[in-house]
Amino acid sequence: MPHTSLFLLSALAFLSLSVAAEESVNYEEHIKPIFREHCLKCHGDDEQKADLNLQSHASTLKGGSGGVAVVAGRSSQSLLFQSITDPDDDARMPPKKPAIPQAQTALIQKWIDTGLRETSASQSMVAERDLSFKPETNAGGKPAVPVMPGALPEVKLPTMKRPLPVLTLDASPWAPLAAVAGQDHVRLMNLDTQAEAGRLSFPEGEPHLLRFSRDGAVLMAAGGRPVELGKVVLFDVKTGKRLALVGDEVDAVLAADLSADQKSVALGGAGKLVKVYDTTSGKLRYKIEKHTDWIMAVAFSPDGKTLATADRAGGLHLWEAASGRALLSLNEHKASIRALDWRADSKLLASAGEDGLIVWWDVKDGWPAISKADAHPPARAPGTYGKIANGVLAARFDHEGRLCTAGRDRRVRLWDAGGKEIQSFAIADAQPLSAALSFDGKKLIGGDTAGNVHFWNLETKK
Known part of the structure; x- marks a missing residue:
């Protein structure tokens, strides 16, 4: 030989x-x-x-x-x-x-x-976990008829020298509809035609967080004007009518969520407090004072039992949604947590941060069931030295348990229910800030720092 x-x-x-x-x-x-x-x-x-x-x-x-x-x-x-x-x-x-x-x-x-094995014949000391997900059993909140906008009132847009970055967007859970942040307004876009379907006035300022309700009939917009005011507004998606105005902050609301039963709104920002309000009366139900830095993300679990809150220092905590009683602290992130989202069955919570880490948490005991370090690693440009800014800026689940994320590598990525990357899409001339999956799981939507909204077809990969 x-x-x-x-x-x-x-x-x-x-x-x-x-x-x-x-x-x-x-x-x-x-x-x-x-x-x-x-x-x-x-x-x-x-x-x-x-x-x-x-x-x-x-x-x-x-x-x-x-x-x-x-x-x-x-x-x-x-x-x-x-x-x-x-x-x-x-x-x-x-x-x-x-x-x-x-x-x-x-x-x-x-x-x-991998479990601290003593010898090659030893068993792993990491317990096996059932992270299975059955989409057909998690269709909670599905309406008989998906809600789309009707004839909405005309909204006059402010004069802008350049477009506002798309700080946030969200996709309806049951209709071909997306909500996109703009200066003093929210754009509603038809995902079938990629055309504007209407606008919602948000004179409070910049929307920092948009979320559809679990049935898709209500849109929550949270934001405001830095060092001036912060508000959360609930809109009727079909008519554009304001249903509730919550909070009276002295700075912009940076994080907010609407509970599955639409009875509670949680919000937070630079004040380092999480406040939970009753949406009917507008009254404060309770405060959470544990965080030591700006509140960057809050999220109610789909089953309504748990509230997750995260801050700029990497602190992440779980609370009893009804009372604010402390449940668990989840210690893994070393930098600001930019996004939280729950899987539809409320078993897993995803967190994503400026440390480049994505974690799928088993909330039963606070175990990081899946971890992806350097999930969005940026390429080192020729002639650059030192540490390159890394980070994951957005994360959203869909009905199938898949997770889409946007990162500082200028890519929007899609991960399957087991944490394996499926697809990724690059944005050449801007930084993606937000991402979501369409209700049918066929389209990926991303918003960037240049004010553009991108649509990718997952079947054709274009």
Whole structure:
């Protein structure tokens, strides 16, 4: 056999072994050698600084005086991984030495995230979860006749030197209709014709958040004028009539949502408070004061039981929707959370942030069932140096459990119910800020910083 063929066979065999090893990273074969090289002098059988012994699998799981060192399935929340990847040279482990090579830290991360196996024969310590989704059982709120706009009152548009960026948009859950933010108004667009179907006046200023009700009959518009006022308005989609005016903020409302029964509105912004109002009386029902930074996203679960709230510091919390009682804190994001959305069955909550992370949360216990780091990685332009701005700016589920997102890579992406990317679409000359899927799941809609609305056909990929 020629030498070249022997070399290729050997290379393929080595590659196969490497892949197999990576898929079942375990303590004895892969992690202990790394600990022996970098850690056991201070954290072994002879000496245990901070009472942490990494000499065996059992002692590693036991942790030390600082608490549990490794959490199965969550490297981001594991003290050991945090300590060896700390960007501060004085705080990073091992002390006064170069950082552990990236390939080795990646292997430790893989070991933690895949379940802390002791040997190749060991079972993962990450519990299996039922994340199945059955679209046919989640058609709550579907009206007998989908609501489309009738003859709406004429809205005079303000004079603008340039279009307002499309800060937000939403698609009706049951009709070929989209709502798009504009200065002092909301555009309603027919998704079949891509033509304007009417306008709704929003003299309060800039709409920062648009959401259709679960039945598609009501549109919520939240926004205002920076350092001046903030309001939430509920519109009748068919007639354009104002049904309710909620809130009296001294700054623009940045985040808001309408409950599934349309009886409550939650809002938040630069004031760091979440306020929940009764839509009938307009009275404040309760406040949430836990957040330490601007409120960037709020979302009621479709079953009406839970309220999720997120802030600019990466804080994410779940509350009992009826009372505001604290339920869970979800710790994963390291930067501003820009979007929250619930899957139709209320089992999963998606969060997306400026750290480039998308998380599908199992809200039963607050576990990050699916995580996508660097979900929208921007390409490095020639001649640029340092850290490139990353981030996910929008996220919305559809009836099928798919998620669409918009990111700083100037792409709108579509993910299936299991978190696998299906398609992506580029916007060449502007940054996408908002995205949604049409009611029938056939079209993807995106809005950008230049004020443009983009329509993509998912079947033709155009």
